Amino acid sequence: METAKKNKTKAKCAVDSYLEGRTNIINSALNRYLPPVNTKPTIIHKAMRYSLFSGGKRLRPVLCLAAAEACGGSINNAMPLACAVECIHTYSLIHDDLPAMDNDDFRRGRPTNHKVFGEGIAILAGDALLTIAFEIASKYKPTSRYPTAMIIKEIASAAGSKKLIAGQVCDIQAEGKKVSASHLQYIHECKTAALLQCALRLGGMSANCTPKQLKSLTSFGYYIGLAFQVIDDILDVTQTTEVLGKTAGKDEKSGKATYPSILGLEKSYKIAERLTTSAFESIEPFKNKGHFLRLLAKYLLKRSK
Amino acid sequence: METAKKNKTKAKCAVDSYLEGRTNIINSALNRYLPPVNTKPTIIHKAMRYSLFSGGKRLRPVLCLAAAEACGGSINNAMPLACAVECIHTYSLIHDDLPAMDNDDFRRGRPTNHKVFGEGIAILAGDALLTIAFEIASKYKPTSRYPTAMIIKEIASAAGSKKLIAGQVCDIQAEGKKVSASHLQYIHECKTAALLQCALRLGGMSANCTPKQLKSLTSFGYYIGLAFQVIDDILDVTQTTEVLGKTAGKDEKSGKATYPSILGLEKSYKIAERLTTSAFESIEPFKNKGHFLRLLAKYLLKRSK
Numbered sequence: 192m193e194t195a196k197k198n199k200t201k202a203k204c205a206v207d208s209y210l211e212g213r214t215n216i217i218n219s220a221l222n223r224y225l226p227p228v229n230t231k232p233t234i235i236h237k238a239m240r241y242s243l244f245s246g247g248k249r250l251r252p253v254l255c256l257a258a259a260e261a262c263g264g265s266i267n268n269a270m271p272l273a274c275a276v277e278c279i280h281t282y283s284l285i286h287d288d289l290p291a292m293d294n295d296d297f298r299r300g301r302p303t304n305h306k307v308f309g310e311g312i313a314i315l316a317g318d319a320l321l322t323i324a325f326e327i328a329s330k331y332k333p334t335s336r337y338p339t340a341m342i343i344k345e346i347a348s349a350a351g352s353k354k355l356i357a358g359q360v361c362d363i364q365a366e367g368k369k370v371s372a373s374h375l376q377y378i379h380e381c382k383t384a385a386l387l388q389c390a391l392r393l394g395g396m397s398a399n400c401t402p403k404q405l406k407s408l409t410s411f412g413y414y415i416g417l418a419f420q421v422i423d424d425i426l427d428v429t430q431t432t433e434v435l436g437k438t439a440g441k442d443e444k445s446g447k448a449t450y451p452s453i454l455g456l457e458k459s460y461k462i463a464e465r466l467t468t469s470a471f472e473s474i475e476p477f478k479n480k481g482h483f484l485r486l487l488a489k490y491l492l493k494r495s496k
Numbered sequence: 497m498e499t500a501k502k503n504k505t506k507a508k509c510a511v512d513s514y515l516e517g518r519t520n521i522i523n524s525a526l527n528r529y530l531p532p533v534n535t536k537p538t539i540i541h542k543a544m545r546y547s548l549f550s551g552g553k554r555l556r557p558v559l560c561l562a563a564a565e566a567c568g569g570s571i572n573n574a575m576p577l578a579c580a581v582e583c584i585h586t587y588s589l590i591h592d593d594l595p596a597m598d599n600d601d602f603r604r605g606r607p608t609n610h611k612v613f614g615e616g617i618a619i620l621a622g623d624a625l626l627t628i629a630f631e632i633a634s635k636y637k638p639t640s641r642y643p644t645a646m647i648i649k650e651i652a653s654a655a656g657s658k659k660l661i662a663g664q665v666c667d668i669q670a671e672g673k674k675v676s677a678s679h680l681q682y683i684h685e686c687k688t689a690a691l692l693q694c695a696l697r698l699g700g701m702s703a704n705c706t707p708k709q710l711k712s713l714t715s716f717g718y719y720i721g722l723a724f725q726v727i728d729d730i731l732d733v734t735q736t737t738e739v740l741g742k743t744a745g746k747d748e749k750s751g752k753a754t755y756p757s758i759l760g761l762e763k764s765y766k767i768a769e770r771l772t773t774s775a776f777e778s779i780e781p782f783k784n785k786g787h788f789l790r791l792l793a794k795y796l797l798k799r800s801k
Contacts, residue, residue: 226657226658230657230658231658231662232662232665232666232669234665234669235657235661235662235665236657239657282623286619286620286623289616289619291614291615291616291619292616292619309596310596311594311596311597311668312665312668314591314594314596314597314619315591315657315661315664315665317623318587318591318622318623318626318661319656319657319661321623321626321627322626322652322655322656322657322661323652323656323657325630325648325651325652326648326649326652326653326656328648329644329645329646329648329649329652330645331645333645338644339634339643339644339645339648340634340635340636340638340644341634343630343631343633343634343644343648344631344634346630347627347628347630347631347634348631350627351624351627351628351631352531352535352540352541352544352620352624352627352628353531353535353536356540356620356623356624356627357536357537357540359620360537360539360540360617360620361537363616363617364537364539
């Protein structure tokens, strides 16, 4: 028992220090890619940086880099793509938090962008982060299988009106309505899985991965994307606002459809576990090289915020 | 006199029928590039199309195609770039009209996007048009001098936080304040000239233009961009809401800095004329091939809406 506990702590430390290292290099790359804060007009660059550097987990870029390595590539060529995805993720949070959408006052323990800079600037800061994502992505050095045009299409599709934006549209429309488990899964696929999947695929592409490897990453991304959202919904019920850094219990209050509200907490957690197992199976072909991807999948399942 | 009048009418007919022909092929290209209106979730695709197909002048894509031809290229490879720029222009109008920004109820003679679909969907429709712009641009077939990465960077820069978005930021911040003529010019450069210039440069790039040709187009775009905005401000004072299709007299009411408000109507028109002359000079090297670019510059100066 003592040894098992020690091993668990050791694994936790391993993933923590891995994440810390990755977050640091991602943060400095983002800092390099963004215009300096004193660039004219300063307010927009302040607003962009306020949300981009607010202590996010950097999950998507971390997964992107890990996918590149799992395919035998270096992280250098994956970095612009990893950062592009993070800019898109941040823009989507700023816009989702707006009064006309989810109307959230807190995010990552701090007032939301529009609370600090006003609605107009918050909308524009989101627009600017979405726009710069493509500029950053264009710094990618094309590999033989994946030209720049394919990379741009990949990002635009995942962030577009049939995926990321569709998720937010359905989320708004479903509020206060009875939603089936299958429709909820569609929302989660769009809202969360699409961009996570995109991050992993881009990492593979930057390493000139084989079509078979790309298929494994796609499937892995799908499963951890869904698991991630199920866990998110569970944490909204079980955690406090302080731990989450965003308003807890909000889903129930706003009548938002979630796995716990449809299936209950216990069954929801079982589903998240099953999805994580499927994620593991997807990357079996990577063998040892999939070590960090597996570590990350497990970390996402066990996270408390 | 009679002959002069006839020639003028003939020239007007020539530009009208040229514009009509171009608008038709641009509209059908846009229609092909956009997801069908019944694509799930339908509301977002309806909202995107509502603003994209609302009878806009298609000025930017027309200029893009004309630039390609002036450089000896075909319009085929310019088309995705022309349409990408139009999507970006439309997204910027949707977001600028929002209550948190200019709070406009009418655009092109119809209720603005948020008036029809609500603020949340309008924000997302803008986001979706900005996103799809890059997907459409990625359909461009790279020429030897201008790889896809350069095209994406070109678009993202013009639409980004130092140009198009900067213009809207400054516009918001300048409202009700005293603004110098030089700061107003900076706002116009960002808000209007940058994207017009980008449209022209992209047209040239799609035709694999020489660096010298690109310089001419850049300068031409700068001058007609500024002239366009000066005329826009003049029309806001001199025309009715019915003719404009958007609320007339709004600049003065909201205390917005404009050329007429700073320099008066007559002097403003003189400036627009001078800018148009400079635009003509910029494209002298194109000789006969610059015919339609000249025609368009003149049309923009003389327009009544």
